[in-house]
Amino acid sequence: MTENDVCLDIIHAQFNELVEHYQGLSLHEDQPGRWIVRGDLTFRAEYNGVEMAGTFSVLITLPDDYPASPPKICETGEQIPREADFHVYPTTGNFCLGAQIEVRRKFAQNPDLLHFVKDQVVHFLYALVYRSWFGKMPWGELSHSGKGILEYYNELFHVSGHKPTLHLLLALHDRVFHRTWMCPCGSGRKLRKCHGPQLKELVAHCTPEDVLSDMKTILDYVSPKNTNADARQP
């Protein structure tokens, strides 16, 4: 059995599990070695006592290194506008399910198709349907581009302003955390008693390149040249 066969077995097994719950979907080999799941995804979900349901035609693409990386998903029924306002990448039509590192982190907890759909895609679709009735997102949303990335990390690290986040990201990029060092967030506490454990967990879900790219995006946003940086903080 080659490595490829093992991977194929995983995909088939995962798809069978998925289709037990979401019957409108089917698995295809789109191009040699590239697997996709497509069809109608009907969901029902409840958040804070409000139930939402809906059916969307979707296309899930599995990346080459699946299941090391999470799938990507877009909609094919033209129900959702291809706009950043609807959390869809205008060029590819893929859903922006959350900050990239968050999507990977969640997927890594249960790296299979059913959990991807249940824990990320259905949440996303719920939020869009909710918005069409209530005029707002049920649990908030991140701002566009750099501002949103900064908001995500600030929430994740429980810090405010861009400096502590950038220092923490720099440490994450370098991947050396000595337990006795002072935490880069500036709290004055030792790393092991502050952000150390969190950084160690995050290492598994991002490459140094990913971190560098997020840092650049944040830097662009907070740079004095960027006049849109309305929430810039010292």
Added chain:
Amino acid sequence: MSTQVLAASNQLLEVLGEQLDITDSQHEAAKSHYKAVGAWLNQEDSEIAKYNPIIFPQGSFRLGTVVRPIGDVDEYDVDLVCELQALNQRAVTPLQLKELVGKRLRENKKYDAMLEPLNRCWRLNYADGARFHMDILPAVPDLTVAPTPAPSKSFGPISIPDRSLNDWYYSNPTAFAEWFKERMKVQLFAAREKLAKSLREHVEDIPEYRVRTPLQRAVQLLKRHRDVVFQNLPDERPSSILITTLAARSYGNQVSIVEALQTIVRDMALHIETQGGVYWVPNPVNSKENFVDRWQSKPKLREAFLSWLDRARGEFSSAVLQESTGSMVKSFAASLGEGSVKVAAAKAFSADELQARPSSTPRIVITEPSKPHAA
């Protein structure tokens, strides 16, 4: 939302709207009844004939947003204005005006038997199976407003007795009705055209009351939902004029009832303004009049309105999005009253369609959602 689900919910809501509505024959009956009242007030021997009385409909009967009361014994409310055109508020007190109209009505044996005095108007309880009563609100032209060159001699701003009959209250039901019609004119014309085609008649020959636009249907459904929710809390009940105004402001010419309803519940609250720290929903034809002036002294009313709106959003969205027709009907029955919804469902669907199939879709309770991000 899939197209089948959308179509099924629209079908149900359309029939339910008809169910809540006054029928064409009831409409005709009400019209001939109030014309007869008008004739009686104008008859030669009438003391008030010299004041040139006219009778015209106002409120939901005029707007086409009548809602059948919950329960089968209750009657429709038809609101009429009786305007004494040749009188004015300098020549008569509110109390005297009310008495003038009441006296003339009592002089008719038939009306005397069914007359009921209310706070500021007279109610005629028709017992001929018409299933409605008519509230006749006495009025005089409002002289505080410059007369507009209206096409008809009156139908302009009026003064009516306030609740305590101590003072005048200003109103303009005609201008409000015109404004409301303007908000839905695209779909109103489309609906009349469609009916004209099916009857092989001219559009001009189809009276407006024979059709209902998605806006009118949405207002009816919202009012019915309000009636259900506030059945035991009559003091906190949001007013019909408030719901109607906010709905008409939010309506964006949607063609289907579901989409109209969706847009309206989404945007209604956006049309609540503040003026100098006071919540304000202006009367569209008189910006000085605030439909939520009582929110100032009773903040509970605002909370009641907002929590009702949230409930309407939740219940309508979940009902419309049910997978099977059977569960959709169940869901609507819970929010809009079992009786009317079941009758509507029986008319709209076959027994087969109404079978509530057990759903195969897993129902998820969302915890720890991620915030979506836009690149």
